Amino acid sequence: MNSRISKRSAIAQGFAPFNSSSAKHGINFGYALADPVMFAELPWPVAFDGGTGVxxxxxxxxxxxxxxxxxxxxxxxxxxxxxxxxxxxxxxxxxxxxxxxxxxxxxxxxxxxxxxxxxxxxxxxxxxxxxxxxxxxxxxxxxxxxxxxxxxxxxxxxxxxxxxxxxxxxxxxxxxxxxxxxxxxxxxxxxxxxxxxxxxxxxxxxxxxxxxxxxxxxxxxxxxxxxxxxxxxxxxxxxxxxxxxxxxxxxxxxxxxxxxxxxxxxxxxALDSHITRLREHYRAKRDSVHSLLQRSRICDLGYSVPSGGFSFWVRLTPGTDPERFIEAASRLHGVHLVNGRNYGPGSGRHMRLCFSYLPISLIEQGLERLSHLHANL
Structure with a gap:
Protein backbone atom coordinates (compact mmCIF):
# COMPACT_ATOMS: atom_id res chain seq x y z
CA MET A 1 0.00 0.00 0.00
CA ASN A 2 2.83 2.44 0.84
CA SER A 3 4.28 1.98 -2.65
CA ARG A 4 1.27 3.84 -4.06
CA ILE A 5 1.64 7.05 -2.12
CA SER A 6 2.84 10.18 -3.90
CA LYS A 7 6.37 11.46 -3.69
CA ARG A 8 5.04 14.45 -1.75
CA SER A 9 3.46 12.13 0.79
CA ALA A 10 6.69 10.15 1.09
CA ILE A 11 8.63 13.36 1.84
CA ALA A 12 5.99 14.36 4.39
CA GLN A 13 6.61 11.16 6.37
CA GLY A 14 9.98 12.59 7.35
CA PHE A 15 8.32 15.41 9.29
CA ALA A 16 6.37 14.95 12.49
CA PRO A 17 2.69 15.97 12.18
CA PHE A 18 1.59 18.98 14.20
CA ASN A 19 0.20 17.72 17.52
CA SER A 20 -0.64 20.59 19.83
CA SER A 21 -2.33 18.20 22.28
CA SER A 22 1.10 16.88 23.25
CA ALA A 23 1.90 20.28 24.77
CA LYS A 24 -0.58 19.43 27.53
CA HIS A 25 1.45 16.39 28.62
CA GLY A 26 4.65 16.74 30.58
CA ILE A 27 6.64 19.94 30.12
CA ASN A 28 6.89 20.61 26.41
CA PHE A 29 9.39 23.24 25.25
CA GLY A 30 8.92 22.26 21.61
CA TYR A 31 5.73 24.10 20.64
CA ALA A 32 5.43 27.90 20.39
CA LEU A 33 1.75 28.03 21.29
CA ALA A 34 0.04 31.22 22.39
CA ASP A 35 -0.54 31.56 26.12
CA PRO A 36 -4.19 30.52 26.72
CA VAL A 37 -4.31 32.73 29.82
CA MET A 38 -4.44 35.72 27.48
CA PHE A 39 -7.36 34.50 25.36
CA ALA A 40 -9.88 35.48 28.01
CA GLU A 41 -8.54 39.04 28.15
CA LEU A 42 -9.60 39.83 24.60
CA PRO A 43 -13.22 41.06 24.24
CA TRP A 44 -14.34 38.77 21.44
CA PRO A 45 -16.90 40.17 18.98
CA VAL A 46 -20.07 38.27 18.18
CA ALA A 47 -19.47 36.21 15.05
CA PHE A 48 -22.89 36.94 13.51
CA ASP A 49 -22.83 40.66 14.10
CA GLY A 50 -24.02 42.82 11.23
CA GLY A 51 -22.47 45.85 12.90
CA THR A 52 -19.25 45.21 11.02
CA GLY A 53 -20.93 46.11 7.73
CA VAL A 54 -21.07 42.54 6.44
CA ALA A 270 -9.75 46.13 21.38
CA LEU A 271 -7.11 44.34 19.31
CA ASP A 272 -4.44 47.03 19.49
CA SER A 273 -4.96 47.39 23.24
CA HIS A 274 -4.69 43.63 23.58
CA ILE A 275 -1.46 43.59 21.57
CA THR A 276 0.01 46.14 23.98
CA ARG A 277 -0.85 43.83 26.90
CA LEU A 278 0.58 40.83 25.06
CA ARG A 279 3.91 42.60 24.57
CA GLU A 280 4.14 43.29 28.29
CA HIS A 281 3.05 39.75 29.18
CA TYR A 282 5.47 37.93 26.89
CA ARG A 283 8.31 40.35 27.64
CA ALA A 284 7.95 39.55 31.35
CA LYS A 285 7.98 35.81 30.60
CA ARG A 286 11.03 36.21 28.39
CA ASP A 287 12.89 38.12 31.10
CA SER A 288 12.03 35.48 33.70
CA VAL A 289 13.26 32.67 31.47
CA HIS A 290 16.44 34.60 30.71
CA SER A 291 17.13 34.84 34.46
CA LEU A 292 16.48 31.12 34.89
CA LEU A 293 18.77 30.20 31.99
CA GLN A 294 21.58 32.32 33.39
CA ARG A 295 21.55 30.04 36.45
CA SER A 296 21.22 26.87 34.38
CA ARG A 297 24.00 24.49 33.44
CA ILE A 298 22.47 23.09 30.29
CA CYS A 299 23.52 25.73 27.76
CA ASP A 300 26.22 28.21 26.89
CA LEU A 301 25.34 31.58 28.38
CA GLY A 302 26.29 33.57 25.30
CA TYR A 303 22.91 33.07 23.62
CA SER A 304 21.04 36.03 22.14
CA VAL A 305 18.10 37.20 24.22
CA PRO A 306 15.12 37.18 21.80
CA SER A 307 13.90 40.65 20.89
CA GLY A 308 10.53 39.20 19.90
CA GLY A 309 8.81 35.90 19.27
CA PHE A 310 8.11 32.97 21.57
CA SER A 311 11.41 31.14 22.04
CA PHE A 312 15.05 31.10 23.08
CA TRP A 313 17.65 29.49 20.83
CA VAL A 314 20.42 28.03 22.99
CA ARG A 315 23.52 25.94 22.42
CA LEU A 316 24.07 22.90 24.63
CA THR A 317 27.20 23.01 26.74
CA PRO A 318 30.30 21.29 25.28
CA GLY A 319 30.44 17.56 25.89
CA THR A 320 26.66 17.10 25.94
CA ASP A 321 25.37 14.55 23.44
CA PRO A 322 22.21 16.20 22.04
CA GLU A 323 20.37 13.01 21.05
CA ARG A 324 21.09 11.26 24.34
CA PHE A 325 20.19 14.35 26.36
CA ILE A 326 16.89 14.96 24.56
CA GLU A 327 15.86 11.30 24.70
CA ALA A 328 16.64 11.03 28.43
CA ALA A 329 14.87 14.32 29.19
CA SER A 330 11.64 12.96 27.72
CA ARG A 331 11.89 9.40 29.04
CA LEU A 332 13.14 10.14 32.57
CA HIS A 333 11.82 13.61 33.32
CA GLY A 334 8.82 14.26 31.10
CA VAL A 335 10.52 17.27 29.52
CA HIS A 336 10.10 17.39 25.75
CA LEU A 337 12.61 19.09 23.45
CA VAL A 338 13.26 19.24 19.71
CA ASN A 339 16.75 18.62 18.37
CA GLY A 340 18.19 21.73 16.72
CA ARG A 341 19.23 19.73 13.66
CA ASN A 342 15.55 19.67 12.64
CA TYR A 343 15.79 23.44 12.09
CA GLY A 344 18.92 23.23 9.98
CA PRO A 345 21.90 20.95 9.26
CA GLY A 346 24.33 23.21 11.13
CA SER A 347 22.19 23.55 14.24
CA GLY A 348 22.53 20.09 15.78
CA ARG A 349 23.97 21.34 19.08
CA HIS A 350 21.15 23.80 19.64
CA MET A 351 17.69 23.63 21.17
CA ARG A 352 14.64 25.82 20.89
CA LEU A 353 13.11 26.59 24.30
CA CYS A 354 9.60 27.96 23.85
CA PHE A 355 8.38 30.11 26.74
CA SER A 356 5.03 31.39 25.42
CA TYR A 357 2.65 28.58 26.39
CA LEU A 358 3.95 27.26 29.70
CA PRO A 359 3.46 29.09 33.01
CA ILE A 360 6.70 30.24 34.61
CA SER A 361 6.33 27.68 37.41
CA LEU A 362 6.43 24.80 34.90
CA ILE A 363 9.27 26.40 32.93
CA GLU A 364 11.27 26.60 36.16
CA GLN A 365 10.49 22.96 36.97
CA GLY A 366 11.47 21.90 33.48
CA LEU A 367 14.81 23.72 33.56
CA GLU A 368 15.54 22.28 37.02
CA ARG A 369 14.91 18.77 35.70
CA LEU A 370 17.16 19.43 32.71
CA SER A 371 19.94 20.76 34.96
CA HIS A 372 19.63 17.66 37.15
CA LEU A 373 19.80 15.43 34.09
CA HIS A 374 22.80 17.34 32.74
CA ALA A 375 24.68 16.84 36.02
CA ASN A 376 24.03 13.11 36.04
CA LEU A 377 24.55 12.09 32.41
Missing part, protein backbone atom coordinates in the same frame (compact mmCIF):
# COMPACT_ATOMS: atom_id res chain seq x y z
CA UNK A 55 -24.57 41.42 5.46
CA UNK A 56 -25.82 38.73 7.82
CA UNK A 57 -26.92 36.65 4.83
CA UNK A 58 -23.31 36.60 3.57
CA UNK A 59 -21.77 35.17 6.75
CA UNK A 60 -22.90 31.51 6.37
CA UNK A 61 -22.16 31.66 2.62
CA UNK A 62 -19.06 31.01 0.53
CA UNK A 63 -16.91 34.07 -0.06
CA UNK A 64 -14.34 35.19 -2.63
CA UNK A 65 -11.16 33.17 -3.20
CA UNK A 66 -9.22 36.23 -2.00
CA UNK A 67 -11.35 36.44 1.13
CA UNK A 68 -14.11 38.55 2.69
CA UNK A 69 -14.00 41.90 0.83
CA UNK A 70 -14.72 44.00 3.91
CA UNK A 71 -11.82 42.49 5.86
CA UNK A 72 -9.46 42.86 2.90
CA UNK A 73 -10.35 46.55 2.71
CA UNK A 74 -9.72 47.00 6.45
CA UNK A 75 -6.34 45.27 6.21
CA UNK A 76 -5.40 47.36 3.17
CA UNK A 77 -6.02 50.51 5.22
CA UNK A 78 -4.04 49.12 8.17
CA UNK A 79 -0.97 48.40 6.05
CA UNK A 80 -1.23 51.23 3.52
CA UNK A 81 -1.73 49.05 0.44
CA UNK A 82 -4.50 48.68 -2.14
CA UNK A 83 -7.45 46.35 -1.72
CA UNK A 84 -6.20 44.20 -4.60
CA UNK A 85 -2.88 43.69 -2.82
CA UNK A 86 -4.49 41.72 0.03
CA UNK A 87 -5.54 38.09 0.14
CA UNK A 88 -6.87 36.15 3.12
CA UNK A 89 -5.60 32.65 3.81
CA UNK A 90 -6.23 29.82 6.24
CA UNK A 91 -3.43 31.00 8.51
CA UNK A 92 0.14 31.72 7.46
CA UNK A 93 0.52 28.00 6.74
CA UNK A 94 -1.87 28.11 3.80
CA UNK A 95 -0.13 31.23 2.52
CA UNK A 96 3.18 29.34 2.36
CA UNK A 97 1.46 26.36 0.75
CA UNK A 98 -0.01 28.57 -1.97
CA UNK A 99 3.35 30.25 -2.58
CA UNK A 100 4.93 26.82 -2.96
CA UNK A 101 2.17 25.77 -5.37
CA UNK A 102 2.56 28.96 -7.36
CA UNK A 103 6.32 29.12 -7.75
CA UNK A 104 7.99 25.80 -6.92
CA UNK A 105 8.49 22.91 -9.31
CA UNK A 106 10.44 19.84 -8.16
CA UNK A 107 14.12 20.69 -8.16
CA UNK A 108 13.67 24.44 -7.83
CA UNK A 109 15.74 26.06 -5.09
CA UNK A 110 14.41 27.78 -1.97
CA UNK A 111 16.93 29.68 0.14
CA UNK A 112 16.42 29.84 3.91
CA UNK A 113 18.49 30.49 7.00
CA UNK A 114 20.04 27.81 9.18
CA UNK A 115 18.16 27.55 11.50
CA UNK A 116 14.69 28.28 10.15
CA UNK A 117 10.99 27.68 10.81
CA UNK A 118 10.05 24.00 10.73
CA UNK A 119 6.69 24.63 9.06
CA UNK A 120 8.30 26.42 6.14
CA UNK A 121 10.97 23.74 5.79
CA UNK A 122 8.23 21.14 5.66
CA UNK A 123 6.06 23.03 3.15
CA UNK A 124 8.81 23.78 0.65
CA UNK A 125 10.37 20.33 0.98
CA UNK A 126 7.06 18.56 0.30
CA UNK A 127 6.61 20.78 -2.77
CA UNK A 128 9.80 19.22 -4.11
CA UNK A 129 12.10 22.17 -3.58
CA UNK A 130 15.81 21.81 -3.04
CA UNK A 131 16.09 23.73 0.23
CA UNK A 132 19.46 25.44 0.71
CA UNK A 133 20.01 26.77 4.23
CA UNK A 134 22.62 29.46 4.80
CA UNK A 135 24.29 30.12 8.13
CA UNK A 136 22.57 32.83 10.16
CA UNK A 137 24.78 35.46 11.82
CA UNK A 138 23.69 38.35 14.03
CA UNK A 139 22.65 40.55 11.10
CA UNK A 140 21.41 37.80 8.80
CA UNK A 141 22.95 35.58 6.16
CA UNK A 142 26.04 36.50 4.17
CA UNK A 143 24.75 38.49 1.19
CA UNK A 144 27.90 37.67 -0.78
CA UNK A 145 27.01 34.00 -0.39
CA UNK A 146 23.48 34.69 -1.59
CA UNK A 147 24.81 36.57 -4.62
CA UNK A 148 27.17 33.72 -5.50
CA UNK A 149 24.32 31.19 -5.40
CA UNK A 150 22.10 33.40 -7.55
CA UNK A 151 24.86 33.79 -10.13
CA UNK A 152 25.46 30.05 -10.42
CA UNK A 153 21.95 28.61 -10.00
CA UNK A 154 19.13 29.86 -12.19
CA UNK A 155 16.56 27.74 -10.34
CA UNK A 156 16.47 29.85 -7.17
CA UNK A 157 12.81 30.88 -6.90
CA UNK A 158 12.60 32.54 -3.50
CA UNK A 159 14.24 33.37 -0.21
CA UNK A 160 12.10 32.73 2.88
CA UNK A 161 12.89 34.68 6.04
CA UNK A 162 11.38 36.00 9.29
CA UNK A 163 13.02 39.40 9.82
CA UNK A 164 10.73 40.41 12.70
CA UNK A 165 11.21 38.20 14.66
CA UNK A 166 13.17 35.24 13.43
CA UNK A 167 11.95 31.77 14.34
CA UNK A 168 13.58 30.06 16.21
CA UNK A 169 16.22 32.62 17.26
CA UNK A 170 13.98 35.62 18.05
CA UNK A 171 16.38 37.97 16.27
CA UNK A 172 15.43 41.26 14.65
CA UNK A 173 16.98 42.03 11.27
CA UNK A 174 17.55 45.59 10.12
CA UNK A 175 15.40 47.13 7.40
CA UNK A 176 18.57 48.08 5.51
CA UNK A 177 19.77 44.46 5.47
CA UNK A 178 16.42 43.13 4.27
CA UNK A 179 16.18 45.84 1.58
CA UNK A 180 19.62 44.84 0.26
CA UNK A 181 18.54 41.19 0.24
CA UNK A 182 15.33 42.07 -1.65
CA UNK A 183 17.26 44.06 -4.26
CA UNK A 184 19.75 41.25 -4.72
CA UNK A 185 16.98 38.73 -5.31
CA UNK A 186 15.08 41.08 -7.64
CA UNK A 187 18.04 41.24 -10.03
CA UNK A 188 17.72 37.47 -10.47
CA UNK A 189 13.94 37.43 -10.67
CA UNK A 190 13.58 35.68 -7.29
CA UNK A 191 11.03 36.49 -4.59
CA UNK A 192 11.61 37.59 -1.02
CA UNK A 193 8.98 36.07 1.29
CA UNK A 194 8.84 37.77 4.68
CA UNK A 195 6.97 35.78 7.32
CA UNK A 196 5.77 38.43 9.78
CA UNK A 197 3.58 36.44 12.16
CA UNK A 198 5.56 37.72 15.19
CA UNK A 199 5.95 41.29 13.94
CA UNK A 200 3.33 42.70 16.33
CA UNK A 201 5.24 41.41 19.37
CA UNK A 202 8.49 43.38 19.74
CA UNK A 203 9.98 43.45 23.24
CA UNK A 204 12.85 45.92 22.75
CA UNK A 205 11.50 48.59 20.42
CA UNK A 206 9.74 48.69 17.05
CA UNK A 207 9.94 45.89 14.53
CA UNK A 208 11.38 46.40 11.04
CA UNK A 209 10.60 44.87 7.68
CA UNK A 210 10.35 45.86 4.03
CA UNK A 211 6.99 46.95 2.63
CA UNK A 212 5.34 44.60 0.12
CA UNK A 213 5.70 45.31 -3.57
CA UNK A 214 7.72 44.31 -6.62
CA UNK A 215 9.35 40.99 -5.61
CA UNK A 216 8.54 41.29 -1.88
CA UNK A 217 5.67 39.21 -0.49
CA UNK A 218 4.63 39.61 3.16
CA UNK A 219 2.77 36.95 5.13
CA UNK A 220 0.86 37.87 8.31
CA UNK A 221 -1.40 36.03 10.73
CA UNK A 222 -3.82 36.71 13.56
CA UNK A 223 -2.54 33.59 15.37
CA UNK A 224 0.05 35.16 17.68
CA UNK A 225 -2.03 38.17 18.73
CA UNK A 226 -5.60 36.87 18.96
CA UNK A 227 -5.87 33.11 18.58
CA UNK A 228 -4.39 30.46 16.29
CA UNK A 229 -7.75 28.67 16.33
CA UNK A 230 -9.11 31.39 14.06
CA UNK A 231 -6.88 29.98 11.31
CA UNK A 232 -6.72 33.32 9.54
CA UNK A 233 -3.73 34.90 7.83
CA UNK A 234 -3.16 37.25 4.93
CA UNK A 235 -0.72 37.91 2.12
CA UNK A 236 0.31 41.40 1.03
CA UNK A 237 1.85 41.57 -2.45
CA UNK A 238 1.52 43.05 -5.93
CA UNK A 239 -1.92 42.51 -7.44
CA UNK A 240 -0.65 40.10 -10.10
CA UNK A 241 0.83 37.89 -7.36
CA UNK A 242 -2.43 38.03 -5.39
CA UNK A 243 -4.32 37.07 -8.56
CA UNK A 244 -2.04 34.09 -9.14
CA UNK A 245 -2.52 32.92 -5.56
CA UNK A 246 -6.31 33.31 -5.82
CA UNK A 247 -6.34 31.04 -8.86
CA UNK A 248 -4.60 28.37 -6.77
CA UNK A 249 -7.24 28.42 -4.02
CA UNK A 250 -9.27 25.21 -4.01
CA UNK A 251 -11.86 26.23 -1.45
CA UNK A 252 -14.78 28.64 -1.08
CA UNK A 253 -12.67 31.25 0.64
CA UNK A 254 -11.57 31.65 4.25
CA UNK A 255 -14.54 31.34 6.62
CA UNK A 256 -16.60 34.58 6.49
CA UNK A 257 -17.71 33.91 10.07
CA UNK A 258 -14.15 33.88 11.40
CA UNK A 259 -13.23 36.75 9.08
CA UNK A 260 -16.07 38.77 10.55
CA UNK A 261 -14.70 38.22 14.07
CA UNK A 262 -11.30 39.53 13.00
CA UNK A 263 -12.96 42.45 11.20
CA UNK A 264 -14.83 43.32 14.40
CA UNK A 265 -11.59 43.27 16.37
CA UNK A 266 -9.88 45.56 13.88
CA UNK A 267 -12.80 47.98 13.78
CA UNK A 268 -12.60 48.51 17.54
CA UNK A 269 -9.62 49.51 19.65
Missing amino acids: ALADLPQYTDAAGLPELRTKLALRYGVRHDQVMLTGGASQALQLLADGWIDPGDVVLMEDPSYLGALRTFSIAGATVVQLGLAAEGVDLNEVEAILQTNARVKLFYTMPAFHNPTGRQMSRDYVAKLAALLARSGALLVQDLVYAELPYNGPAHWVAPGNNVINVHSISKVAGPGLRLGWVLAESDIINRLAHLKRDGGVSPVLSNIVLGLLQSS
